[in-house]
Amino acid sequence: MIGLIKGLKTTLKAFFTRPVTVMYPYHKMEVAPRGQGLIRLRMKETGDKPVYKCVACGICAKNCPQHCITVEKKEDEKQPLVYSVNYSMCIFCRICIDSCPFGALEQTQEYEWVGETRDYFIRDKEALAMDEVFHEAGQVNDSEEEV
Ligand code: SF4
Numbered sequence: 323m324i325g326l327i328k329g330l331k332t333t334l335k336a337f338f339t340r341p342v343t344v345m346y347p348y349h350k351m352e353v354a355p356r357g358q359g360l361i362r363l364r365m366k367e368t369g370d371k372p373v374y375k376c377v378a379c380g381i382c383a384k385n386c387p388q389h390c391i392t393v394e395k396k397e398d399e400k401q402p403l404v405y406s407v408n409y410s411m412c413i414f415c416r417i418c419i420d421s422c423p424f425g426a427l428e429q430t431q432e433y434e435w436v437g438e439t440r441d442y443f444i445r446d447k448e449a450l451a452m453d454e455v456f457h458e459a460g461q462v463n464d465s466e467e468e469v
């Protein structure tokens with residue numbers, strides 16, 4: 323009997339407590355600044371047009387535990403010809419970001435991305451630059467020393 327009363331007390335208490343869950347996707351919780359979402363390939367301004375901060379050294383690809391980064395360097399410049407991340411294998415460990423000596427990668431808080439095929443999750447360098455987010459984050463990037 324005492325057990326039953328205790329149980330009912332817990333149920334009643336929960337009934338009048340505000341839920342901690344939200345009605346996703348109608349309501350969304352704010353992601354913490356250190357939330358680990360999609361990776362962004364950063365750009366830098368060089369007069370005419372922005373270029374990738376990435377010099378295609380391949381260090382991130384060598385350190386990626388999932389082998390999901392592909393990098394190929396342009397023949398005559400320190401820019402990536404190919405840079406892609408296969409998100410179907412990525413575990414969002416951010417080792418690539420921490421191991422890049424040029425600060426060419428950063429983590430965003432973008433986490434909503436769905437697709438139906440594995441190929442869809444291979445993001446190329448243009449998609450990884452995340453232009454619309456890049457411009458929004460421009461002030462942040464401008465205040466940092468460009469490499
Ligand atoms: S992102 Fe950084 S570590 Fe990876 S290839 Fe580019 S410069 Fe090198």
Ligand code: SF4
Pocket residue numbers: 385386387388389390391407411412413414415416417418419
């Ligand atoms: S976050 Fe981790 S698994 Fe994903 S690409 Fe970077 S190093 Fe690889």
